[in-house]
Amino acid sequence: MASTTSSAVKCFKHDVFLSFRGEDTRENFASLVLVFGRACKDYGVQDEAKLIRKIVETVSQELRSVNSIFDEKLVGMDHGIGEIESFIGTDLDDVCMIGIKGIGGSGKTTLAIAIFEKLKNSFDGASFVDKVCVVSKTSGLQSSQKQILSDVLYHQGIRVHSVYDGKAIMKKRLASRKVLAVLDDIDHINQLEALACACNWFKSGSRIIITKRDELVLVAHGVKWIHNISLLTGEALSLQ
Ligand SMILES: Nc1ncnc2c1ncn2[C@@H]1O[C@H](COP(=O)(O)OP(=O)(O)OP(=O)(O)O)[C@@H](O)[C@H]1O
Numbered sequence: 616m617a618s619t620t621s622s623a624v625k626c627f628k629h630d631v632f633l634s635f636r637g638e639d640t641r642e643n644f645a646s647l648v649l650v651f652g653r654a655c656k657d658y659g660v661q662d663e664a665k666l667i668r669k670i671v672e673t674v675s676q677e678l679r680s681v682n683s684i685f686d687e688k689l690v691g692m693d694h695g696i697g698e699i700e701s702f703i704g705t706d707l708d709d710v711c712m713i714g715i716k717g718i719g720g721s722g723k724t725t726l727a728i729a730i731f732e733k734l735k736n737s738f739d740g741a742s743f744v745d746k747v748c749v750v751s752k753t754s755g756l757q758s759s760q761k762q763i764l765s766d767v768l769y770h771q772g773i774r775v776h777s778v779y780d781g782k783a784i785m786k787k788r789l790a791s792r793k794v795l796a797v798l799d800d801i802d803h804i805n806q807l808e809a810l811a812c813a814c815n816w817f818k819s820g821s822r823i824i825i826t827k828r829d830e831l832v833l834v835a836h837g838v839k840w841i842h843n844i845s846l847l848t849g850e851a852l853s854l855q
């Protein structure tokens with residue numbers, strides 16, 4: 616890219632950015648490309664043409680994943696997406712924790728995935744932590760802390776020696792990042808304390824979405840916005 620003429624640079628900017636709406640989206644995209652470029656250099660990719668091809672492949676893959684989730688036949692999802700988006704849009708300068716509650720099989724994870732895929736590119740970093748309650752028993756909560764740090768900071772080599780250590784690293788490293796995190800299937804408050812203990816762990820504008828079968832732990836953790844998936848709504852009855 617260093618040898619590109621100024622008119623070619625102008626054309627490149629026009630072609631790439633035409634389909635991106637809003638300053639934030641352009642900035643996020645540009646910073647992602649920068650991070651990706653540095654990561655490639657770290658892994659020894661020196662050839663610019665190869666680097667650009669890799670960037671195009673990765674961006675195309677991301678765009679495909681956004682579309683594919685909405686290709687599925689999901690019933691009555693619009694109401695849930697709309698309500699959660701309205702929660703996400705309030706208090707933009709604050710960090711906000713949002714709960715999704717509903718009985719087993721009511722679609723909490725499916726809804727969280729739909730929201731995550733729709734919005735993840737508007738944040739500095741995003742992480743979907745699947746089945747926290749299971750992972751906490753099998754690999755320990757430090758493995759979920761490591762996942763969030765790796766996803767958000769785009770760096771795989773982070774070491775987390777203990778949950779206590781993980782909390783300290785998260786608090787220090789995530790404070791400058793606008794984060795979208797989904798903590799799926801929480802069943803104990805110690806999981807929230809390990810993965811999203813306080814709003815001041817994250818930069819303002821961050822959004823933490825937590826799925827849980829009931830609201831007790833959510834309320835105890837101070838989650839104000841809770842979307843309830845009720846199977847008795849008209850939309851859900853159309854599943855029959
Ligand atoms: N709106 C929907 N339309 C069609 N299928 C759906 C919808 N929501 C969920 N499903 C399907 O229902 C099943 C259960 O959904 P999901 O795993 O999201 O439930 P859950 O509430 O997270 O359950 P659990 O509490 O056990 O984690 C999945 O197979 C999913 O594809």
Ligand SMILES: [Mg+2]
Nearest residue numbers: 723724725800
């Ligand atoms: Mg689930």
